[in-house]
Amino acid sequence: MTTPGNDRRNQALRPHAEDAFAHELKALAVADDRPRPARWKLSPWAVATYLLGGTLDDGTVITPKYIGPRRIIEVAVTTLATDRALLLLGVPGTAKTWVSEHLAAAVSGDSTLLVQGTAGTPEEAIRYGWNYARLLAHGPSREALVPSPVMRAMADGMTARVEELTRIPADVQDTLITVLSEKTLPIPELGEEVQAVGGFNLIATANDRDRGVNELSSALRRRFNTVVLPLPATADAEVDIVARRVDQMGRALDLPAVPEGLEEIRRVVTVFRELRDGVTGDGRTKVKSPSGTLSTAEAISVVTGGLALAAHFGDGVLRPSDVAAGILGAVVRDPAADRVVWQEYLETVVREREGWKDFYRACREVTA
Numbered sequence: 001m002t003t004p005g006n007d008r009r010n011q012a013l014r015p016h017a018e019d020a021f022a023h024e025l026k027a028l029a030v031a032d033d034r035p036r037p038a039r040w041k042l043s044p045w046a047v048a049t050y051l052l053g054g055t056l057d058d059g060t061v062i063t064p065k066y067i068g069p070r071r072i073i074e075v076a077v078t079t080l081a082t083d084r085a086l087l088l089l090g091v092p093g094t095a096k097t098w099v100s101e102h103l104a105a106a107v108s109g110d111s112t113l114l115v116q117g118t119a120g121t122p123e124e125a126i127r128y129g130w131n132y133a134r135l136l137a138h139g140p141s142r143e144a145l146v147p148s149p150v151m152r153a154m155a156d157g158m159t160a161r162v163e164e165l166t167r168i169p170a171d172v173q174d175t176l177i178t179v180l181s182e183k184t185l186p187i188p189e190l191g192e193e194v195q196a197v198g199g200f201n202l203i204a205t206a207n208d209r210d211r212g213v214n215e216l217s218s219a220l221r222r223r224f225n226t227v228v229l230p231l232p233a234t235a236d237a238e239v240d241i242v243a244r245r246v247d248q249m250g251r252a253l254d255l256p257a258v259p260e261g262l263e264e265i266r267r268v269v270t271v272f273r274e275l276r277d278g279v280t281g282d283g284r285t286k287v288k289s290p291s292g293t294l295s296t297a298e299a300i301s302v303v304t305g306g307l308a309l310a311a312h313f314g315d316g317v318l319r320p321s322d323v324a325a326g327i328l329g330a331v332v333r334d335p336a337a338d339r340v341v342w343q344e345y346l347e348t349v350v351r352e353r354e355g356w357k358d359f360y361r362a363c364r365e366v367t368a
């Protein structure tokens with residue numbers, strides 16, 4: 001017999017975007033009466049609404065997936081409606097992967113055609129591989145060929161995703177040039193090719209911090225329209241982003257509701273922004289920046305970890321002692337240099353800030 005608890009445990013910990021927000025996508029598809037490019041599930045207007053949020057005529061609330069300049073999403077969506085591929089560029093934690101996934105989910109209804117870029121990503125991950133048992137038994141054939149996510153997207157008119165493009169070796173990156181310029185993937189072993197059908201496009205992400213690792217060739221860069229995702233412009237915007245994402249993750253993990261911890265979320269965001277910017281929020285005091293990025297994504301991780309501590313070892317309310325260790329781990333990446341930066345910030349900024357005495361004591365306790 002299956003109980004509700006068992007159903008909960010059997011749910012995916014992190015559903016794909018098209019599954020987690022299926023009701024929103026369905027409501028948008030019903031309400032969407034605007035022209036759609038070939039094989040798109042939604043019109044460009046509806047895709048942008050899905051990313052940015054809004055309320056439909058039937059009262060359905062579309063939650064914002066991206067909080068930032070509207071024009072950025074509009075340019076990204078418009079790019080996908082043309083024959084130019086989209087490159088999402090930004091520092092760590094600017095929601096490049098998140099935006100990429102939701103764009104693919106809204107455009108194609110499938111965000112899983114993914115190539116994860118690493119230093120060891122082979123050419124086959126972008127082109128195709130072989131089922132070697134069939135290859136040895138029967139020789140090269142379509143049945144022995146194992147298509148890559150990019151090849152499948154070309155054949156089905158879908159959106160493919162390539163994460164961390166600049167992590168991939170340069171010669172493997174350039175495999176994409178023919179795909180993006182000619183919309184063709186040759187299969188010389190069979191004397192055939194796969195031609196992209198309408199609806200095919202590609203979204204790649206790249207990290208600003210990875211410049212110089214495996215920079216894109218000029219030929220490949222020309223095939224992309226680059227959209228830069230900035231860090232949140234204000235502390236309020238970043239607090240909103242962190243609160244929304246932590247709430248989504250917390251529901252999946254049965255953690256306490258975010259509203260109980262908004263004060264600590266604001267403190268975490270304030271600390272991260274000040275150390276990241278090298279100056280306090282009022283502009284009066286300069287501070288040293290640590291070696292880490294202290295991104296919005298790391299703030300989300302710190303708060304989620306703190307909520308777990310509060311739920312399992314506290315009273316369920318997020319407190320300074322729950323986030324202090326997470327902040328220390330995010331800030332102090334270099335045990336020597338970063339610890340000095342953190343201790344100086346604690347003594348010159350946090351200690352003197354009104355209403356932060358409990359936060360200061362909790363941070364001092366884990367730092368000692």
